[in-house]
Amino acid sequence: MTWTQLHAQIHRTIRARNLFQPHANILVAVSGGQDSLCLIKLLLDLQPKWSWNLAIAHCDHCWREDSLANANHVKSLAHSWNVPFYLKTATNPINSEAAARGWRYQSLTSIAQINNYDYIVTGHTSSDRAETLLYNLMRGTGADGLQALTWQRQLTDKIMLVRPLLEVTRHQTGEYCQDFNLPIWEDSTNQDLQYARNRIRNQLLPYLKANFNPQVESHLAQTAELLQAEVEYLEQISHQLRLEASGKGEKGDLRVNRHLLKKQPLALQRRVMRQILLEILTDAPNFEHIEKITALITAPNRSQTDPFPGGAIARVEGEWILIQQ
Numbered sequence: 001m002t003w004t005q006l007h008a009q010i011h012r013t014i015r016a017r018n019l020f021q022p023h024a025n026i027l028v029a030v031s032g033g034q035d036s037l038c039l040i041k042l043l044l045d046l047q048p049k050w051s052w053n054l055a056i057a058h059c060d061h062c063w064r065e066d067s068l069a070n071a072n073h074v075k076s077l078a079h080s081w082n083v084p085f086y087l088k089t090a091t092n093p094i095n096s097e098a099a100a101r102g103w104r105y106q107s108l109t110s111i112a113q114i115n116n117y118d119y120i121v122t123g124h125t126s127s128d129r130a131e132t133l134l135y136n137l138m139r140g141t142g143a144d145g146l147q148a149l150t151w152q153r154q155l156t157d158k159i160m161l162v163r164p165l166l167e168v169t170r171h172q173t174g175e176y177c178q179d180f181n182l183p184i185w186e187d188s189t190n191q192d193l194q195y196a197r198n199r200i201r202n203q204l205l206p207y208l209k210a211n212f213n214p215q216v217e218s219h220l221a222q223t224a225e226l227l228q229a230e231v232e233y234l235e236q237i238s239h240q241l242r243l244e245a246s247g248k249g250e251k252g253d254l255r256v257n258r259h260l261l262k263k264q265p266l267a268l269q270r271r272v273m274r275q276i277l278l279e280i281l282t283d284a285p286n287f288e289h290i291e292k293i294t295a296l297i298t299a300p301n302r303s304q305t306d307p308f309p310g311g312a313i314a315r316v317e318g319e320w321i322l323i324q325q
Contacts, residue, residue, distance in 0.1 A: 001045050006176055010042050010164055011049070017151055019162050020119060025053045027086075027117040029108055032058070032074045032185030035123035038173035039165055041182060043121070044081060055084040057111050057120075059104045062090045063189060070185050077183070086111045097195060105155070112159050124149050124163045127170035130220035131200045140287065147231050148224040166225075169217065238271035245272065247320075254280070255320045258297045269294050280312050280325060296321045 014020055028043060030036040043054055056078040060071045071087055078085035088107035094100045108120045129149045136145035153161040165173070177184055193199050208216045241264060245257045256276065261269050273293045277285035285308075292305050293314045304315030312325045 002180075003045075004176070004179070006038075006168065006172065007042060007045055009167070011046055013167060014046075014050075014164060019151065019164055020050065020052065023051045023053070024119055025055075025117045026119045026121055027055050027057050027108065027112050027115070028121045029104075029123070030056045030058055030074050030077075031123075031187065032070050032077075033123075033187055033190075034177045034182075034184045035125055035128075035165065035170065035173045037077075037182045037184060038168075038176045039121065039123035040081075040083075041176070041180060042164075044083070055086065055115070055117065057086045057088065057108055059107050060087065060089045061094055061100055061103075063094070063100075064187070066188075070187075073183070073185050084115075086115070097197065105161075109155050109159060113156070118158065119160050119162050120155065121162050121164065123165055123173070125165045125168050125170050125173060126221035127201075127217055129166055129224045130217045131197055131205065133220050133224050134200050134204065135197060142287075143227050143231050143234075146224065147228040150228055166221070234267065234271055238268050238275060241268055242272045242275050246276075253325075254323045255317075256323075257319060258316070258321050259319045261297050266294075269297055276323065277308070280323060281309055283309065293321070 020026065026043065028036070028040050030040050040054075040056060043052070046052075047054060056074065058071050058074040060067050064070070071089070075085050075087065088111065090103060094103055105120075111117070112120050133146055133148035136148060139145075149163060149166065151163055151166055155161050176182075189195070190198060191202065193202065205217060213219065241261075242256075245260045247255050247257070254276065256272070261272060264272075270290050274285055274290050277289055277293065281289070289308060296303055296305065296314055296316050299316055301316050301318060304313055307313050310325070312323055314321055314323045316322075
């Protein structure tokens with residue numbers, strides 16, 4: 001095996017960030033594109049140093065006429081590398097990017113649970129991170145959305161999602177595939193401009209590079225990395241504050257001590273309220289939801305919100321904000 005700078009970089013990243021343990025059971029999501037092929041080849045080359053048990057999973061959305069051929073291509077690669085292969089094929093139409101992403105993670109998690117894999121690994125790069133930050137920014141989000149792809153995310157009690165390539169650009173994965181003659185399967189949907197992410201990748205980022213900053217992609221990815229650490233810290237502080245401020249009313253309703261919250265910075269007030277709303281709403285709360293319940297911290301007694309989705313109402317009773325469902 002030829003040991004490259006990219007091998008050394010990923011080896012250091014896995015060790016420094018404690019992404020995997022030795023002897024771990026790792027399920028690698030492989031689409032056949034350059035990022036996922038680069039990822040699986042790197043992990044296979046590093047396998048002797050870590051004694052991992054590697055396997056490949058491929059999700060066929062059945063969007064394209066060549067999707068079955070794509071799946072068979074990845075299956076053939078898995079067999080050539082003597083790696084277990086798992087295929088999940090969509091049986092119902094998937095009509096949006098968000099639905100496809102949800103189905104993919106659900107499918108990968110199911111494969112991992114059935115076959116006892118500790119980690120699910122994807123080939124997201126710093127380029128993906130930059131694109132996701134821009135995508136979320138334009139849709140409207142706070143720092144949580146702008147952190148844009150994290151190194152690790154807990155999917156279940158026993159399964160961790162890991163993204164080891166977040167400091168690697170798409171240009172680097174392409175060069176790596178060329179250097180090792182990896183047979184990339186070109187996904188025609190990556191050029192379809194009906195998808196917002198493709199417009200960001202193929203139109204917006206090239207325009208920003210040409211007209212504003214040639215390094216915009218790496219700078220956006222660095223911003224996401226900085227925000228990730230700050231979000232983690234704020235979430236920990238807010239969680240502790242919420243535990244101190246929360247209680248139960250006479251009827252078992254959730255209540256929050258607004259006098260305690262009033263002493264805190266607005267950023268922590270909003271985060272505490274967001275954490276509470278995440279429990280009572282079926283969908284993630286938006287900016288308006290968080291603002292109207294946060295306003296009750298300084299509102300007159302007996303003030304209340306209009307109903308949240310699902311019917312819950314928050315109102316002021318003395319030093320408390322009561323949430324009635």
